[in-house]
Amino acid sequence: GKTKGITFNFDEQLLGGCAIDKEGTPWPDKTLESCKAADSILMAAIGGPKWDGNPRELRPETGLLAMRQQLGLFANLRPAKAIPQLLDASSLKREVVEGVDIMVVRELCGDVYFGKPAGIYTDEAGVRWGQNNMIYSEPEIERIARVAMDVAQKRQGRCCSIDKANVLDVSQLWKDVVIRVHGECGQGVELSHMYVDNAAMQLVREPKQFDVMLTGNLFGDILSDTAAMLTGSIGMLPSASLNADSRGLYEPVHGSAPDIAGEGKANPLATILSAAMLLRYSLDAGAAADVIEAAVEQVLDTGLRTLDIASDPTDAVSTSAMGDAVVDAIVSLS
Ligand code: IPM
Ligand code: MG
Secondary structure (H helix, E strand, O other), X not given: OOXXXXXXXXXXXXXXXXXXXXXXXXXXXXXXXXXXXXXXXXXXXXXXXXXXXXXXXHOHHHHHHHHHHHXXXXXXXXXXXXXXXXXXXXXXXXXXXXXXXXXXXXXXXXXXXXXXXXXXXXXOOOOEEEEOOXXXXXXXXXXXXXXXXHHHHHOOOEEEEEEOOOOOHXXXXXXXXXXXXXXXXXXXXXXXXXXXXXXXXXXXXXXXXXXXXXXXXXXXXHHHHHHHHHOOOHHHOEEEEEOOOOOEEEEEXXXXXXXXXXXXXXXXXXXXXXXXXXXXXXXXXXXXXXHHHHHHHHHHHOOOOOHHHOOOHHHOOOHHHHHHHHHHHHHHHO
């Protein structure tokens, strides 16, 4: 803000585990009101073993899902771009990951995550059943397909739609609607289709074949974690979840890493890069976003590494040391 003359008004609110502890709900009304009033939302990761045994309505994840749905954040953009400085941190061979540049466009408000009926029940014979419903309406598919076409037009112009249409009716509808939307607004976009199991394999076999991957909620959840690993560390990846007005929620792709909580080992770069996405997509401050991204690159160039991306663990720096280094680089670049 100081270097670019932007004034930020921050309003900090609770979500997830801390909200359960302090307010008795993972998604307090105050938080919803504050999010609605804001131009954009920057969120840290949620979840932890402390709340794993809780009933579903008192789990941190329930707060996040309610937030996505109540704010209409249906378009989740998850870039996975190989970072040249980190190629050796990937578990895959350098020649496989070098040059990878994928954007997962994941639908975020529908699918088996929200489909009804859902629950655990016991039938007359005393057998317990767990059930969720994988369901999509045509409008839900259409709006995310439009986003994917738009994103593909701004990138390399290739969109691979992921489904399981060989088995699932919901996927057959998905595929039909994506084909229709492509015909209507996919000028210049080369559309292909792939079954999700094959896509999981292709992502680790030959990831460079992908530009935009268009997915439903569950398939995108799974494939975006795989795509993240191509870049070296899931600790590097930001994400944006946008609603129809391009207001957004920005969060790292990674989870809360409860196993290292409080130890100062976490990689802050995914969150810092999420702030850059926030500036670009919701606040129309692309120049400020450029500086943050350049600062992160510069810091990586100097060899600074948190534990998750360090080739020698004894060289790893702390979360705050990494954050300070990025701030210094922002100041020197401005
Ligand atoms: C993600 C996470 C969430 C999801 C969890 C925390 C509910 O895995 O953002 O990918 O499944 O969507
Ligand atoms: Mg996930």
